[in-house]
Amino acid sequence: MLSTTFPQIITHEKALVDCDSEFEEFVKTMDILGPKLGPMIFQFPSFDRWKFPKQESFLAVLTPFLKKLPADHKFVIEIRNKNWLDARFADVLRERNVALALTDTSFMPRPWEMKEKFDLVTSDFLYVRWLGDRHGIEKMTQVWDRTVVDRTSDLKNWVDVLRAMVFNKQIRKLFAFMNDHYSGHAPAGVTMFWELWEKK
Numbered sequence: 001m002l003s004t005t006f007p008q009i010i011t012h013e014k015a016l017v018d019c020d021s022e023f024e025e026f027v028k029t030m031d032i033l034g035p036k037l038g039p040m041i042f043q044f045p046s047f048d049r050w051k052f053p054k055q056e057s058f059l060a061v062l063t064p065f066l067k068k069l070p071a072d073h074k075f076v077i078e079i080r081n082k083n084w085l086d087a088r089f090a091d092v093l094r095e096r097n098v099a100l101a102l103t104d105t106s107f108m109p110r111p112w113e114m115k116e117k118f119d120l121v122t123s124d125f126l127y128v129r130w131l132g133d134r135h136g137i138e139k140m141t142q143v144w145d146r147t148v149v150d151r152t153s154d155l156k157n158w159v160d161v162l163r164a165m166v167f168n169k170q171i172r173k174l175f176a177f178m179n180d181h182y183s184g185h186a187p188a189g190v191t192m193f194w195e196l197w198e199k200k
Contacts, residue, residue: 002037005043042078097123105131151192
């Protein structure tokens with residue numbers, strides 16, 4: 001399956017306001033993929049206080065927008081305002097079966113750092129993005145053909161968290177994506193994750 005990201009005119013420029021035509025056009029275009037179409041992700045930037053002063057102002061826009069989403073598609077929300085990640089935010093997504101993007105980056109808390117605070121499962125599928133520290137790793141390499149950052153410890157934590165979610169919450173599907181900036185070579189990183197998963 002292929003996962004797609006909504007255009008920035010929806011998530012950044014208009015921030016979900018008056019963007020029905022752009023949304024409908026994008027979904028219609030993606031529907032050409034048919035059964036190969038996977039989750040579609042709203043990847044929001046880190047909003048400043050001028051755009052959305054606090055979580056409440058963002059939810060005032062997000063909540064009615066989510067209610068309009070077609071139920072026959074899978075959607076994911078990724079935010080970069082870490083103080084907004086809480087039970088209230090998760091509940092809004094859960095009401096519409098929208099997945100909370102679980103990420104591994106240099107600027108957001110990771111699942112095992114939040115799991116005791118609120119339930120991270122907001123839909124009947126999981127969506128993971130292993131992104132890493134882009135600026136940090138680019139100081140080490142510009143060639144993405146080998147592992148340059150050892151992610152064994154982090155991936156063990158990911159395995160523990162995701163297996164608990166899959167088996168305890170009866171998750172139907174797990175979508176996980178890794179880029180080269182995570183460890184230096186995405187194929188090797190994915191292989192390591194799968195090997196650690198199989199050992200459990």
